[in-house]
Amino acid sequence: MHHELIEHIQKFVSLDDSEIEMMESTLQKSNIKKKTHVLQEGQICNSMYFIVKGCMRQYIINPKGTEQTLQFGVENWWITDYLSYHNHSPSHFYIQAVENSEVIALDKNTLESLLVQIPKLEKYFRVVAQKAFGAAQMRIKFLFTMSAEERYNHFKNQQPDFVQRVPQYMLASYLDFSAEFMSKIRAGKV
Amino acid sequence: MHHELIEHIQKFVSLDDSEIEMMESTLQKSNIKKKTHVLQEGQICNSMYFIVKGCMRQYIINPKGTEQTLQFGVENWWITDYLSYHNHSPSHFYIQAVENSEVIALDKNTLESLLVQIPKLEKYFRVVAQKAFGAAQMRIKFLFTMSAEERYNHFKNQQPDFVQRVPQYMLASYLDFSAEFMSKIRAGKV
Numbered sequence: 001m002h003h004e005l006i007e008h009i010q011k012f013v014s015l016d017d018s019e020i021e022m023m024e025s026t027l028q029k030s031n032i033k034k035k036t037h038v039l040q041e042g043q044i045c046n047s048m049y050f051i052v053k054g055c056m057r058q059y060i061i062n063p064k065g066t067e068q069t070l071q072f073g074v075e076n077w078w079i080t081d082y083l084s085y086h087n088h089s090p091s092h093f094y095i096q097a098v099e100n101s102e103v104i105a106l107d108k109n110t111l112e113s114l115l116v117q118i119p120k121l122e123k124y125f126r127v128v129a130q131k132a133f134g135a136a137q138m139r140i141k142f143l144f145t146m147s148a149e150e151r152y153n154h155f156k157n158q159q160p161d162f163v164q165r166v167p168q169y170m171l172a173s174y175l176d177f178s179a180e181f182m183s184k185i186r187a188g189k190v
Numbered sequence: 191m192h193h194e195l196i197e198h199i200q201k202f203v204s205l206d207d208s209e210i211e212m213m214e215s216t217l218q219k220s221n222i223k224k225k226t227h228v229l230q231e232g233q234i235c236n237s238m239y240f241i242v243k244g245c246m247r248q249y250i251i252n253p254k255g256t257e258q259t260l261q262f263g264v265e266n267w268w269i270t271d272y273l274s275y276h277n278h279s280p281s282h283f284y285i286q287a288v289e290n291s292e293v294i295a296l297d298k299n300t301l302e303s304l305l306v307q308i309p310k311l312e313k314y315f316r317v318v319a320q321k322a323f324g325a326a327q328m329r330i331k332f333l334f335t336m337s338a339e340e341r342y343n344h345f346k347n348q349q350p351d352f353v354q355r356v357p358q359y360m361l362a363s364y365l366d367f368s369a370e371f372m373s374k375i376r377a378g379k380v
Contacts, residue, residue: 058327062335070330083324086317092331115313122312123305127276129316133323134273137248140260140330141282145252 004052013120032097039095045084047107054101059094069174148177194242203310222287229285235274237297244291249284259364338367342375
């Protein structure tokens with residue numbers, strides 16, 4: 001039923017049959033329609049979302065009223081607001097489905113109970129969080145050191161299919177340049 | 191000997207006496223002189239650093255040849271390049287002591303062995319990484335949504351003592367504005 005998540009976990013730790021069974025009986029997939037929010041600014045984030053299929057994004061609304069995408073999540077990624085999750089504080093972010101998506105929403109109580117029953121999951125979530133943090137540090141480096149065109153080409157080389165999947169304005173804000181500049185780049189006019 | 195780290199760990203998980211003893215016999219403090227690097231771009235990052243006393247920073251050198259500080263770490267913070275650490279890939283970052291510092295350098299082999307011997311440390315490192323990632327997401331939000339002056343005032347309110355501890359040019363690059371603008375703000379001329 002959740003073989004995508006089980007497979008992902010098994011890349012980091014080995015689960016035995018009873019543990020897999022426990023996870024499968026505990027977790028369920030949800031369908032999130034395109035444009036639906038699973039988190040809005042001001043709400044407390046009580047879940048982590050594993051993306052089985054589709055695409056989600058985390059964004060903010062900047063003082064000009066424009067949406068600014070800070071993170072995309074596709075298949076086999078987790079997306080959440082860890083600070084709101086841990087501190088039980090109102091979130092500063094929105095999390096929304098970019099495509100019709102299938103996710104496993106893991107709420108705090110369920111996760112804490114799973115971690116007690118299957119302690120080796122701690123390692124899985126540790127490594128996932130550490131790698132996500134490392135990737136965020138790289139993203140900040142790219143924002144500071146690459147030109148807009150370099151950022152676009154770098155992203156396109158790393159994620160060739162993804163560039164076609166998301167609306168241009170979202171990708172432009174993620175790469176921190178205007179939608180107009182994005183159109184020029186894609187038209188080969190830069 | 192390492193009561194600062196033990197105390198920090200005990201905020202998240204309880205260690206018994208034998209576990210504390212094991213940690214104390216395994217770990218040792220190192221003194222890192224101001225301006226010394228524990229990681230340079232191109233090197234593989236094999237350790238995580240817990241700051242017992244002092245201040246460290248992670249920075250990059252941007253295409254103009256200017257140092258850009260991406261993260262500061264003070265007492266009770268961990269600092270490392272998680273991507274290089276996990277992927278065994280050359281780092282894109284520098285990690286340097288801003289002040290004479292006392293750190294516990296935890297290399298990968300030692301950490302992996304400690305995690306096997308004291309599995310509950312997985313939880314500690316998971317929560318630390320998740321919170322650090324959450325804080326990094328907030329930092330990106332601030333960079334995108336606050337004016338330079340707002341960023342300075344926000345930082346000063348959150349870390350009143352810290353503003354005096356680090357060279358202005360480092361703090362200016364961390365908050366993403368020029369050292370000249372920083373001088374004006376501090377002189378109350380903005």
